Amino acid sequence: MVWTSRICFRKYGNFVDNVRLYVRGGTGGMGLPRLGGHGGDGGDVWVVAKKDTRLKQIKDKHPDKRFIAGVGSNSSIQSLRGAKGEDIEVFAPTGISVTSDHGKMLGELNREGDKLLVAKGGRGGSPQSGFLPNKGQTRNIRLDLKLIADLGLVGFPNAGKSSLLTALSHAKPNIANYAFTTLKPEIGKVMYDDHKQVSVADLPGLIEGAHMNKGMGHKFLKHVERTKQLMFVVDVCGFQLASNTPFRSAFETVLLLSKELELYKEGLLSKPAILVINKMDLPEAQSHFQELEAHLENKEESIHLFAEDVIPKSLMHFTHIVPVSAMTGLGLPLLKSLIRQSLEEQDTIDTEAQRNQKILELRREIPPSSIPSWGVPQPT
Template sequence: MASTNFVDYVKIFCRSGAGGPGSMHLHRDKRSAKGGPDGGNGGRGGHVILKGNRNYWTLIHLKYQRHVYAEDGESGSGNLCTGADGQDVIIDVPLGTVARDADTGETICEITKDEEICIAVRGGRGGLGNWNFRSATNQTPRYAQPGEPRVERNVILELKVLADVGLVGFPNAGKSTLLSVVSAAKPEIANYPFTTLVPNLGIVNYRDNRSFVMADIPGIIEGAHLGKGLGLRFLRHIERNSVLLFMVPSDSKDIHGEYKILLNELKQYNPELLDKKRLLAISKSDFIDKELMAEMEKDLPDIPYVFISSVTGSGIMELKDMLWRVLNEE
């Protein structure tokens, strides 16, 4: 997924269709000079609908389509004919998309399943024809109901990447390298911080042709929950991961301290993230020997951990086994 093609935030202006007016019509034919009311109802205005599409990974197709208009419903007519409904506008979005009202901040819906449908802006209802208003005391109503007006709404679409495992760590912790080793994903890798600016997804092959999805989340820095280092853009992608794999390099001065900082950033952003299952991978372990590993183990966080090296492959299979067990726990 090229970074230039990855768009995870768009704001669009949506307008639904107006409902068609009901018909004020009185029946007339060669045998009825003064027939009763037979005005039909107006058609419904078109909705603006969001639809989950598993083949989409980004919102780039909406980047330059900032205005979405649905059709108006048609008016009713005589002989109890109902007007045609306005055509709906269906917007395909990737799974994990959250729609919010840009003016109120209200969450409209969250799309998490393929083919899932959500009406972002409802079309106006069609007006009732005069046939609906007849009564014993008013047998020839000469009025009909107008259709409901259009509804305009500014909608923000945010993509939160869906994955089984999310990689959490500071910049340059080896997250992209790990993803490139365990999957066919080709994230940009370089020896400087913030190489990864957008999430990368990879399918990790496991034993017996089984697999799970891993997401390389861009690096977090202290203060990310306040927006530092584009932190808010990065942190929201962690919300949709089942398991969080914290990655701290073996050459860190304080592995436990870095883990606490990362955990605190998640807590400050959304306390519910602490309810997710957590594992720790100490990366770049090809630089240390077994004696040093044993010494480091005395001060590691109280969560399952493994020493890995993406360069030599050491600990990679053990890591996959750990992740698979956690993902499939009852």
């Protein structure tokens, strides 16, 4: 159990990937009934995406996590139209989603400079309001950081995800022979000879029950949502978290990983995925690999050989299955080229889908009589 206390201690270490804030727009200024003057509107609160910013900085700089914009100026003889209250900008990293405390999505900030209004200031007093000002909008909001990478590494602890990232890129994640070595997501860049780069997110290992927040749970599964594709990394010899938990073969691991993703969010299984079978340098690797291959070739029949609790509702489809050794480099050049191929194929499919969508939209705008009968995709 020593490791349990170590995890608990480090789990809530330095990495902050969500923060809750109280935001309030400024109150408007008083109108001036005698001269029909308008009070200034209260200031607004915005969340603004800024490069090299961390959520932790918000917590550190504003421990009370309250952001209240300025009050609008009252209308006066010198200034009949009162000035607007000061706006507040809360700087956040790119790749943020903002939700209200009821879980309603307010917006996403994906590019540097993206801005989202989270609390509007109250209107200043005017003849319509009897010269009385309104209060600003009040909200509790939550900012969630989601990594954006081309590929997300998904696997049980100790499968060799970080070792693989190190072997494929210049990233230097921690590697060690115990579960939960990786405690926060890290992005590495895989470089190609023609300078093309693919970003790969190394994520903490998942365990059974991750969808119910076991282990790192939701905290990291949400990062998987944003990657274009997934790369399942499986130890060819199987996995056992602790002596009192069941041993899982490589095939069971594949099923269980699919199941965790499915239980977290069903749509995740429709992402293109590559299956990497790691540790092929180990002495028993070949026989385990053959066994796994046989199960994968006959997935539908094979799953019935296993206990119900490991079987997902639908089976993940893998674009490629690649045996490798992150340690000796076996299979890595092939994996590297398949990663690129797979992403390029997806781009082509996406572009084609967008093109077809565009044609359909245009078609809707054109009167039916002027559309030729050829070359226009039919809605499915």
